[in-house]
Amino acid sequence: MSLDLRYFAWVRERVGTAEETVEPPAGVTTIGELIAWLARRDEGYAAAFEVPEVIRTARDHEHVEHDAPIEGAREIAFFPPMTGG
Amino acid sequence: MSLDLRYFAWVRERVGTAEETVEPPAGVTTIGELIAWLARRDEGYAAAFEVPEVIRTARDHEHVEHDAPIEGAREIAFFPPMTGG
Amino acid sequence: MSPTIRIRIQAEVFDTESETALLTEGRRDVGASVAFTGWCRDEGGTLKALTLEHYPGMAEAEITRIAEEAARRWELSGITAIHRHGRILPGEKIVLVVAAARHRQAAFEAASFLMDYLKTRAPFWKKEERIDGTEGGWVEAKESDDAAAERWENGESSE
Amino acid sequence: MSPTIRIRIQAEVFDTESETALLTEGRRDVGASVAFTGWCRDEGGTLKALTLEHYPGMAEAEITRIAEEAARRWELSGITAIHRHGRILPGEKIVLVVAAARHRQAAFEAASFLMDYLKTRAPFWKKEERIDGTEGGWVEAKESDDAAAERWENGESSE
Numbered sequence: 001m002s003l004d005l006r007y008f009a010w011v012r013e014r015v016g017t018a019e020e021t022v023e024p025p026a027g028v029t030t031i032g033e034l035i036a037w038l039a040r041r042d043e044g045y046a047a048a049f050e051v052p053e054v055i056r057t058a059r060d061h062e063h064v065e066h067d068a069p070i071e072g073a074r075e076i077a078f079f080p081p082m083t084g085g
Numbered sequence: 086m087s088l089d090l091r092y093f094a095w096v097r098e099r100v101g102t103a104e105e106t107v108e109p110p111a112g113v114t115t116i117g118e119l120i121a122w123l124a125r126r127d128e129g130y131a132a133a134f135e136v137p138e139v140i141r142t143a144r145d146h147e148h149v150e151h152d153a154p155i156e157g158a159r160e161i162a163f164f165p166p167m168t169g170g
Numbered sequence: 171m172s173p174t175i176r177i178r179i180q181a182e183v184f185d186t187e188s189e190t191a192l193l194t195e196g197r198r199d200v201g202a203s204v205a206f207t208g209w210c211r212d213e214g215g216t217l218k219a220l221t222l223e224h225y226p227g228m229a230e231a232e233i234t235r236i237a238e239e240a241a242r243r244w245e246l247s248g249i250t251a252i253h254r255h256g257r258i259l260p261g262e263k264i265v266l267v268v269a270a271a272r273h274r275q276a277a278f279e280a281a282s283f284l285m286d287y288l289k290t291r292a293p294f295w296k297k298e299e300r301i302d303g304t305e306g307g308w309v310e311a312k313e314s315d316d317a318a319a320e321r322w323e324n325g326e327s328s329e
Numbered sequence: 330m331s332p333t334i335r336i337r338i339q340a341e342v343f344d345t346e347s348e349t350a351l352l353t354e355g356r357r358d359v360g361a362s363v364a365f366t367g368w369c370r371d372e373g374g375t376l377k378a379l380t381l382e383h384y385p386g387m388a389e390a391e392i393t394r395i396a397e398e399a400a401r402r403w404e405l406s407g408i409t410a411i412h413r414h415g416r417i418l419p420g421e422k423i424v425l426v427v428a429a430a431r432h433r434q435a436a437f438e439a440a441s442f443l444m445d446y447l448k449t450r451a452p453f454w455k456k457e458e459r460i461d462g463t464e465g466g467w468v469e470a471k472e473s474d475d476a477a478a479e480r481w482e483n484g485e486s487s488e
Contacts, residue, residue: 187346198419201370202365202368206361208360
C-alpha cells in the first residue's frame with residue numbers, strides 16, 4: 001500500500017523532508033506501528049520519533065490517535081503539539 | 086440649602102423638566118425624604134415617584150441609596166434602572 | 171505600567187480597528203485584544219430607531235470607575251469604552267469595549283466584566299420608536315443583565 | 330438561518346472592522362459581536378520574529394470543525410476565523426476570531442471557545458528568532474492552553 005506522509009515543525013526538521021510517499025510492509029497496520037517502522041529507517045527518523053507519545057498524528061486532515069488504522073488512508077501527518085493562535 | 090436636581094428618562098417626562106434648583110425644608114435630610122417631599126409637589130412628581138423603590142439616585146455623579154444624606158451635595162439625580170450598552 | 175483607560179460618550183459612530191490600534195500601537199507586550207461591539211437590533215422588524223438618553227458627566231465618570239475596577243482585577247495593557255447617545259438605527263453600533271492584555275483570558279474577562287457593569291450601572295436609557303408609528307416607550311431593565319453583573323461579585327474569574 | 334462561517338489562512342494582515350462588517354452588514358438581528366485578536370509579543374525585547382508553519386488543507390478543515398462546534402453550542406449569526414502564516418514581527422497580528430450573535434454572552438463564549446480550541450487543535454507551529462541572533466527554536470505547547478480547552482468539555486457555559 002502506497003501512503004503519503006507529511007511532517008511538520010521539528011518532526012520535519014529531524015526527518016529531513018516535508019513529505020514523501022512510502023510503502024509500509026504488510027505488518028504495519030496502525031499509525032503507532034508506522035511510527036515504529038519509520039523510527040528504524042535512520043538517525044533522523046529515530047530522533048524525530050524518539051518519544052512517540054509526544055507525536056501528534058492526523059489521518060486525511062483529521063486528528064487521530066496512534067491506534068488508528070492506516071488502511072484506506074491517503075495521507076498521514078506527524079507533528080509536535082500545536083502552538084498556533 | 087439650595088440643591089440642583091436632574092431627572093432622566095421617564096422620571097424626566099413625568100416630572101416635566103430635566104433640571105431645576107430647589108430649597109428643601111430643614112426636615113429633609115436624606116434622598117428618600119427628598120423623594121417623599123418632591124412627590125407631594127404636583128401630579129407629575131407624584132406619578133414620577135409613585136413607586137419610590139424603582140427610582141435610582143445619584144449624588145454628585147455617583148450612585149447612592151435612598152438613605153444617603155443630601156447635606157453637602159451639589160447635584161442629586163433621579164432616574165429609572167439603566168438600559169444602556 | 172498602569173493601563174491606558176480611554177472613555178468616550180459621543181453621538182458619532184466609531185471604528186473598532188483604529189480604537190484597538192490606539193491601545194496597541196507602539197507596544198510590543200500586548201498578546202491579546204478583545205473588542206466587544208453592541209449593535210441595535212430591529213426586534214423582528216418592529217423597531218424603527220432607538221434614542222439613547224444619558225447623564226452627561228456621570229456617564230463618563232461611572233464608566234471610568236468600572237474600567238478602573240477592571241484594571242484592578244485583571245492585568246491589562248489598556249481598556250477603551252465608547253458609548254453613543256442620540257438616535258440610533260437598527261444595524262448601527264451602540265457601544266464598543268476593547269480590552270488589551272498580555273494574555274487572552276484577561277482580555278476576554280475584562281471586556282465581559284466591563285459590558286456587564288456598563289449595562290447595569292452606566293446612566294443610559296433607551297427609548298424605542300416602532301415601525302408602526304406607535305410609541306415604543308422606554309426599554310425596561312432586564313433581570314438577566316443584573317444577574318450577569320452579579321456573577322462578578324462572587325469573585326468569579328479563572329484568574 | 331444557519332450561521333455564516335468564514336475561515337481563512339493567509340500570510341497577509343487582516344482588518345477587524347471589515348471582517349466584522351462581513352458578518353453584520355445587511356443583518357438587523359445581530360446584537361453583539363466579539364472580535365478577538367492575537368498579537369505577536371516581543372517577549373521583553375528578546376524576540377525578533379516568529380515564523381508560523383501550518384498544515385495547508387488540514388488547518389482550514391480543523392478550524393472549520395471547531396467553528397461548526399461553536400455554532401452548535403451557541404446561537405450565533407456568524408463566526409469568522411483568520412490565521413496568518415509565515416514570518417510575523419512583534420506588534421503584528423497573528424489571529425482574528427469574530428463571533429456575532431443576538432446576545433452578548435453567546436458572542437463572548439463562542440469567541441473564547443474558538444480561540445481555546447484553535448490554540449490546541451489547529452495545526453500551526455511557531456518558531457522563534459531571537460534578537461541576539463541565537464536560535465529560539467520551536468515554541469513549546471503550554472499546559473495552560475490544554476487546561477483552557479478542557480474547561481469546555483465539562484459543558485461549562487452559562488447558557
